[in-house]
Amino acid sequence: MSLATALKSGDVTLLPGKRDEDWKWTDLRGLLRVLPAASPASDAALPLGPFGDLGEVEIALVNGRLRGDPAALILAAGQSRVLRLRFVSTAEGSHAAHISIELGEGAALTLLESYEGLADGYVADAGLEITLAKGARLERVVVAADAEGAVSVSSTVVILAPEARFAQTLLTDGARRQRIETRIAHPGALAEVRLDGAYLLAGKRHADLTTVVEHQGVDGTTSQLTKGVVRDQSRGVFQGRIVVEEGADRTDARMRHNALILSDKAEIDAKPELLIFADDVQCAHGNTIGALDEEALFYMRQRGLPETEARALLIEAFVGQVIERIDHEPARDLALAWAADRLRA
Amino acid sequence: MAAVKQTVEHVEALEKYQHGFVTDIAQDFAPKGLNADIVRFISGKKNEPEWMLQWRLDAFERWLVMDEPQWAKVHFPRIDYQDSYYYAAPSEKKGPKSLDEVDPEILAVYAKLGIPLKEQAVLAGVEGAPRYAVDAVFDSVSVVTTFKKELAQVGVIFCSMSEAIREHPELVKQYLGSVVPVSDNYYACLNAAVFSDGSFVYVPPGVRCPMELSTYFRINAENSGQFERTLIIADKGAYVSYLEGCTAPMRDENQLHAAVVELVLLDEAEIKYSTVQNWYPGDPVTGKGGIYNFVTKRADCRGDRSKVSWTQVETGSAITWKYPSCVLRGEGSVGEFYSIAITNGRQQADTGTKMIHLGANTRSRVISKGISAGKSSNTYRGLVSAHPKAKGARNFTQCDSLLIGKTSAAHTVPYIEARNGSCVFEHEATTTKLSEDQLFYAMQRGLSQEEAVQLLVNGFVKDVLQELPMEFAVEAQKLVAISLEGSVG
Numbered sequence: 001m002s003l004a005t006a007l008k009s010g011d012v013t014l015l016p017g018k019r020d021e022d023w024k025w026t027d028l029r030g031l032l033r034v035l036p037a038a039s040p041a042s043d044a045a046l047p048l049g050p051f052g053d054l055g056e057v058e059i060a061l062v063n064g065r066l067r068g069d070p071a072a073l074i075l076a077a078g079q080s081r082v083l084r085l086r087f088v089s090t091a092e093g094s095h096a097a098h099i100s101i102e103l104g105e106g107a108a109l110t111l112l113e114s115y116e117g118l119a120d121g122y123v124a125d126a127g128l129e130i131t132l133a134k135g136a137r138l139e140r141v142v143v144a145a146d147a148e149g150a151v152s153v154s155s156t157v158v159i160l161a162p163e164a165r166f167a168q169t170l171l172t173d174g175a176r177r178q179r180i181e182t183r184i185a186h187p188g189a190l191a192e193v194r195l196d197g198a199y200l201l202a203g204k205r206h207a208d209l210t211t212v213v214e215h216q217g218v219d220g221t222t223s224q225l226t227k228g229v230v231r232d233q234s235r236g237v238f239q240g241r242i243v244v245e246e247g248a249d250r251t252d253a254r255m256r257h258n259a260l261i262l263s264d265k266a267e268i269d270a271k272p273e274l275l276i277f278a279d280d281v282q283c284a285h286g287n288t289i290g291a292l293d294e295e296a297l298f299y300m301r302q303r304g305l306p307e308t309e310a311r312a313l314l315i316e317a318f319v320g321q322v323i324e325r326i327d328h329e330p331a332r333d334l335a336l337a338w339a340a341d342r343l344r345a
Numbered sequence: 346m347a348a349v350k351q352t353v354e355h356v357e358a359l360e361k362y363q364h365g366f367v368t369d370i371a372q373d374f375a376p377k378g379l380n381a382d383i384v385r386f387i388s389g390k391k392n393e394p395e396w397m398l399q400w401r402l403d404a405f406e407r408w409l410v411m412d413e414p415q416w417a418k419v420h421f422p423r424i425d426y427q428d429s430y431y432y433a434a435p436s437e438k439k440g441p442k443s444l445d446e447v448d449p450e451i452l453a454v455y456a457k458l459g460i461p462l463k464e465q466a467v468l469a470g471v472e473g474a475p476r477y478a479v480d481a482v483f484d485s486v487s488v489v490t491t492f493k494k495e496l497a498q499v500g501v502i503f504c505s506m507s508e509a510i511r512e513h514p515e516l517v518k519q520y521l522g523s524v525v526p527v528s529d530n531y532y533a534c535l536n537a538a539v540f541s542d543g544s545f546v547y548v549p550p551g552v553r554c555p556m557e558l559s560t561y562f563r564i565n566a567e568n569s570g571q572f573e574r575t576l577i578i579a580d581k582g583a584y585v586s587y588l589e590g591c592t593a594p595m596r597d598e599n600q601l602h603a604a605v606v607e608l609v610l611l612d613e614a615e616i617k618y619s620t621v622q623n624w625y626p627g628d629p630v631t632g633k634g635g636i637y638n639f640v641t642k643r644a645d646c647r648g649d650r651s652k653v654s655w656t657q658v659e660t661g662s663a664i665t666w667k668y669p670s671c672v673l674r675g676e677g678s679v680g681e682f683y684s685i686a687i688t689n690g691r692q693q694a695d696t697g698t699k700m701i702h703l704g705a706n707t708r709s710r711v712i713s714k715g716i717s718a719g720k721s722s723n724t725y726r727g728l729v730s731a732h733p734k735a736k737g738a739r740n741f742t743q744c745d746s747l748l749i750g751k752t753s754a755a756h757t758v759p760y761i762e763a764r765n766g767s768c769v770f771e772h773e774a775t776t777t778k779l780s781e782d783q784l785f786y787a788m789q790r791g792l793s794q795e796e797a798v799q800l801l802v803n804g805f806v807k808d809v810l811q812e813l814p815m816e817f818a819v820e821a822q823k824l825v826a827i828s829l830e831g832s833v834g
Binding site: 021246247259261262263264265266267268269270271272273274275276277278279280281282283284285286287288289290291 | 416733736746748749750751752753754755756757758759760761762763764765766767768769770771772773774775776777778
């Protein structure tokens with residue numbers, strides 16, 4: 001059951017729908033009655049993406065077709081690199097892409113990943129497989145700027161070795177239906193995961209951030225912070241699952257999801273799950289959903305700030321807590337600016 | 346401190362499930378299996394009117410085409426519904442006129458249970474016994490109903506469901522199945538078709554029920570699934586507190602228990618529903634023989650400013666599948682859920698609550714404490730949702746899990762659905778093991794390891810125990826102790 005298998009086989013019944021527990025809030029089967037034809041190839045030059053010309057190498061997938069040298073996706077032991085990875089849709093129709101990224105022992109990669117909708121009404125699937133060898137480090141910053149009428153699914157599988165560090169920050173403003181899924185096999189063994197995200201939705205957009213972290217061995221840590229802001233008739237979905245398998249003692253896993261719901265027609269659905277099969281663990285999750293703090297708003301207006309400005313500041317500060325955790329400074333600045341644009345639109 | 350002392354004594358005394366005994370009383374069985382004729386047989390046995398039989402048959406037809414739910418985190422062999430008895434009644438032909446006429450063996454069962462509610466005295470009609478109305482359900486038929494007169498004076502109707510069907514058909518017709526519809530889920534539908542008996546309570550407008558109402562459920566006949574059906578209606582401004590406690594004898598074959606409890610609350614009514622459940626959990630090593638508890642409990646706060654409070658202590662059953670829910674329809678209505686779920690041995694519990702906010706300014710509070718030991722699995726599964734019209738809805742949820750032992754599992758699966766801009770939902774959950782430091786401290790002060798665990802666990806569940814009526818709190822604390830017996834060291 002996935003968009004990728006449905007696109008491959010052309011069988012619309014293979015789409016996941018609301019009867020599938022993991023997709024109950026992101027119904028693709030009910031939305032897509034027919035699968036669109038494959039998108040055409042495109043040779044047109046691409047404009048700069050959300051990350052501009054940051055980094056050393058660019059790899060793009062335009063309507064599912066690779067541009068650039070995929071060798072850059074494999075880092076040998078000790079190598080380090082800043083890489084832009086762009087999934088661009090320039091036409092209607094459907095397309096799928098699959099990418100593998102491998103980091104050798106002690107390698108370090110900053111992955112600046114973007115989803116760009118230059119056309120509308122497309123159905124796109126992206127699959128990533130990321131493998132980190134012992135002690136490797138990867139920071140992944142994702143900006144998903146899909147088109148309003150797009151259906152977009154991105155699923156990533158991350159496999160970590162001992163002492164590896166994987167940090168991720170996802171920013172999205174949604175699409176007609178959008179799902180960004182991250183599954184992490186966590187070996188414990190001093191490996192570390194930071195798994196952050198923010199969805200900033202307006203209009204009728206929808207975004208679904210789904211994560212699964214499986215702690216398989218002792219001494220693993222996971223820290224997860226997701227924030228959401230929904231307005232108009234938009235819908236945000238957060239599904240986080242942390243599994244601690246039998247024997248994965250001394251696991252420290254924390255998950256937070258905080259969301260602001262700014263309109264009476266907006267919706268937020270959340271399912272923060274903890275599945276724990278070991279006893280010597282510290283696990284917690286917290287989830288809050290609510291409106292802006294009226295008292296803080298009052299305080300700021302009392303100090304002479306116009307209401308719209310006060311609201312914008314509060315919301316930016318709220319989302320800023322996620323973005324500030326990005327290590328790569330230029331990427332952080334771009335992400336902040338991108339988020340501010342969305343919030344003030 | 347009496348309770349603490351009792352707890353300690355109990356832990357020492359208890360080696361095995363104390364309530365594992367089978368009473369031999371002549372039983373009146375329906376033939377094994379389930380078909381429309383069995384449904385007619387049950388209805389006929391109970392002298393039910395035609396409309397009730399039709400209701401059951403309709404439910405049975407719907408049940409035939411339903412599928413058993415698979416989503417819960419519990420595993421058990423497929424139940425053969427044709428290999429069960431659906432009706433068993435103690436064989437007295439006439440209803441007992443006084444306690445003297447009650448089968449002495451039944452009374453002996455209560456004696457063996459060691460019920461703290463002084464039900465013995467109540468059932469024996471002892472002068473000056475505390476005033477608890479007891480509607481004792483022995484297998485499927487209410488045997489004794491006490492204090493009926495005193496209740497009748499204030500207009501409270503408290504009787505068995507079969508009696509209510511005969512004597513208050515207008516109330517039953519109006520409310521039965523209005524909270525949990527016939528085809529709500531697989532087990533509720535099965536219950537609607539074959540329900541044996543249960544309690545019926547109606548509290549008229551403005552009446553504060555003068556005593557706590559309680560029911561003891563007890564599964565007794567070999568191989569007989571029990572299908573209780575409880576309906577409580579609190580009319581405008583009424584208040585009632587209802588206690589439910591369960592024990593069951595030890596046996597080899599798994600027993601199915603699929604009860605339905607419906608609560609109806611009109612304007613400004615309040616119902617407090619407390620459950621202590623310690624059915625046979627199955628063999629601690631193989632998990633064989635325990636009760637399957639698949640219960641549907643739901644309260645419908647139809648009236649404005651009504652309040653419902655569920656408190657449960659779940660320590661027994663091989664499998665618990667239970668989500669007492671609150672439909673907060675009336676403006677300003679309040680739902681509460683306090684739960685302790687303890688699993689040990691091979692037990693599996695998938696339990697939680699649903700708080701469905703439909704009306705404006707509705708509030709709900711969920712406090713869930715799960716403890717898993719041995720090779721057991723304990724899941725909190727809950728839903729909190731706010732409808733677009735539920736302006737100003739508020740929820741606070743706290744789910745804490747405590748793990749004892751390397752092979753136990755604790756899961757938290759909350760679903761949160763917010764559909765308007767003025768609701769405030771908060772959810773906190775933690776999972777930890779017993780603190781080594783605290784254990785060490787307690788043992789250093791001279792407590793044995795088992796006693797130290799008792800002490801810490803009682804502290805962990807204190808928030809919920811406080812919500813129980815006094816006489817239940819004592820029993821519950823004992824149960825907590827018994828359930829974790831032998832889980833450390």
